[in-house]
Amino acid sequence: MTTPEPPSPAAQPQSQDRVYRSPAGIAGGVMLLALGGWLGIDALVTGEARVRWLTVAGLLLAVPLVIAFTVRPAVYANDDRLRIRNPFRTITLPWAAVSGLRSGYSNEVFDQDGTKYQLWAIPVSLRDRKKAARRQARAAAGDPHGHTSPVSAGPVRAAGDQTMDDLRELAEARASAEGAQGGPEVRWAYEIVGPAVVGLVLLVVLLALG
Structure with missing residues (x-):
């Protein structure tokens, strides 16, 4: 046998x-x-x-x-790679090929050569950022009786910014993994x-x- x-x-x-x-x-x-x-x-x-x-x-x-x-537009992330489906292109980036993710007036990812790719599926909302900042300020101030709000245990983030934080953590944790090696691949739609x-x-x- x-x-x-x-x-x-x-x-x-x-x-x-x-x-x-x-x-x-x-x-x-x-x-x-x-x-x-x-x-x-x-x-x-x-x-x-x-x-x-x-x-x-x-x-x-x-x-x-x-x-x-x-x-x-959609963004797919797993333990090995980030796949970005933008309006006219699909970009596949193994985590080892990602040099950084940046949030400004748009959310962007950079490969090791410095090429920038915009994340269309994760839009930036200035309104959400302002609301998150107000919640954070209230949490830091505490209530009138001197008790701190439970949300002050961690920073309050807008939904898009929190998603980018999660992707950064995943990129840092998986960059050296065996299955996350390789270079970027770009396919036109x-x-x-x-x-x-x-x-x-x-x-x-x-x-x-x-």
Whole structure:
């Protein structure tokens, strides 16, 4: 009787991804798609031939762009790598390739060569930062009887800033792991770019022909 060989490291299942997306962006995108679909179907059904062609061109251009900037953006993080799905590109960064994450007016990650990638799915909310600062100030002051609020046990952070803190901790903890080595990989989202370019060219030709 033979003894089964242990699975190779490549066959080992990866840790489950933590997924970060913008619910507000997705909701806005769904509403825009629904509105565009309603107007587009109406124009295709009731419009003249030229109107129908313009509608097709407009939908080919607009629908991919709406999806790209609202529904598509996402950030996936596990023990081995960070995968960023931006409007027109997907960037995969093993943790060893990440040199830092920065929060300013946008959330960004840098690779070892200094190339910057924006995290579209984790937007910066100045309003949330102000609310977090006010909560922190109240917590630090304590209540009128001299008792400190329970939230003063740790800093109060806006949701986006807390997510970036979590990603920084994961990057620092996993940078030297065997499965987190390698360089960045960038793939263009041709499924978004292709239809949008076709729609733009068709729209320009129709408008040029009058």
